[in-house]
Amino acid sequence: EAGVAQSPRYKIIEKRQSVAFWCNPISGHATLYWYQQILGQGPKLLIQFQNNGVVDDSQLPKDRFSAERLKGVDSTLKIQPAKLEDSAVYLCASSWISQGKSYEQYFGPGTRLTVT
């Protein structure tokens, strides 16, 4: 079974530039998550999709971050304009959700973003 795919793996940009990350979840997983992981900390949820609808984006800085999941499969996370504090690893994860049960999440390799 193919895992969660993410690209690019690394990205270096200057502040105020824009950047986009792509994620392809495990086939059949209806739920997709974007997490931000700052060095030395646990992943922090940015946004959760179920199919192509947003379930939770309460921690997404909407003035600069946006995300979409067209057709309920692939997803793109964008930052515009980037700030120095956005330097982090951006992790995409996917999981099954069914009948009120929480299932394990499978993480992609992440995109390491450095903002200079």
Add this chain to the structure above:
Amino acid sequence: QQPVQSPQAVILREGEDAVINCSSSKALYSVHWYRQKHGEAPVFLMILLKGGEQKGHEKISASFNEKKQQSSLYLTASQLSYSGTYFCGTHANSNSGYALNFGKGTSLLVTP
């Protein structure tokens, strides 16, 4: 609310045991445990659901005290491959989805 993990770090010799704890101030529906090696994605270890259901790897054991909103991960007869950072992720009773709140992690180093 972010769960609190303890200890922050632990160093073991191969073959020794360790316990990693995770506690929350909110009532929990489930607790997930992940291990992350440096530069890699978190890898699923165990999920514990309210009501006693568990799912995870055979060599990993964990407990979930629903009344105290606490979970513990038990690593027995540790191997070098157990080294990494262990995160607990909690899901409180909520209708807002199933995203996890992760703790800050426990760094585990197993030495020969």
